Amino acid sequence: GAGVSQSPSNKVTEKGKDVELRCDPISGHTALYWYRQSLGQGLEFLIYFQGNSAPDKSGLPSDRFSAERTGGSVSTLTIQRTQQEDSAVYLCASSLVGGTWETQYFGPGTRLLVL
Amino acid sequence: RKEVEQDPGPFNVPEGATVAFNCTYSNSASQSFFWYRQDCRKEPKLLMSVYSSGNEDGRFTAQLNRASQYISLLIRDSKLSDSATYLCVVNSPSSASKIIFGSGTRLSIRP
Numbered sequence: 001g002a003g004v005s006q007s008p009s010n011k012v013t014e015k016g017k018d019v020e021l022r023c024d025p026i027s028g029h030t031a032l033y034w035y036r037q038s039l040g041q042g043l044e045f046l047i048y049f050q051g052n053s054a055p056d057k058s059g060l061p062s063d064r065f066s067a068e069r070t071g072g073s074v075s076t077l078t079i080q081r082t083q084q085e086d087s088a089v090y091l092c093a094s095s096l097v098g099g100t101w102e103t104q105y106f107g108p109g110t111r112l113l114v115l
Numbered sequence: 116r117k118e119v120e121q122d123p124g125p126f127n128v129p130e131g132a133t134v135a136f137n138c139t140y141s142n143s144a145s146q147s148f149f150w151y152r153q154d155c156r157k158e159p160k161l162l163m164s165v166y167s168s169g170n171e172d173g174r175f176t177a178q179l180n181r182a183s184q185y186i187s188l189l190i191r192d193s194k195l196s197d198s199a200t201y202l203c204v205v206n207s208p209s210s211a212s213k214i215i216f217g218s219g220t221r222l223s224i225r226p
Binding site for chain 2: 040048056059091100101103107108
């Protein structure tokens with residue numbers, strides 16, 4: 001079946017602009033995660049959605065970052081007033097129910113470059 | 116101290132060699148452990164989970180040492196296709212959902 005998809009695959013924007021990144025999880029997966037990976041670094045947890053529960057936003061680095069998940073499926077990560085340090089690969093992952101013992105399936109990521 | 120620490124490498128070994136990486140974690144209450152593999156400019160993919168008793172999948176063996184709080188990955192008879200970054204992953208005991216990724220160990224297999 002289809003895996004996790006993300007769009008756009010690449011995004012170049014100017015400092016101060018807002019960007020929206022989209023994630024389509026695997027059908028039937030109730031858990032969805034956003035991560036950020038800077039060059040040569042590990043994955044930094046940003047936010048987690050599970051079903052209808054309140055999202056875990058503990059990893060969002062500032063109030064310029066927000067995310068929504070509509071209808072329990074597609075998610076959008078929004079970065080307002082982008083800064084150069086926001087440049088990174090933004091990865092989305094989904095899993096069946098969200099337990100820490102589960103495999104997370106990743107999308108190909110969105111490479112964001114803020115000029 | 117980082118929650119999950121790995122030697123960044125790179126490890127550069129000849130094809131056919133055996134190579135091993137360790138990863139240390141800081142929270143003794145962690146219960147879930149994994150190795151993910153990430154190819155250059157690709158997304159991470161699960162390589163294997165790590166069980167308390169240790170587990171093997173073909174040429175790959177993963178072990179957990181709770182007393183010393185580390186996990187290891189051993190690759191035998193390495194292939195060129197094993198060249199990748201290997202990410203150590205541990206659950207965060209303070210969260211029911213969060214897992215923590217190490218920065219990765221880069222492995223390069225030469226012919």
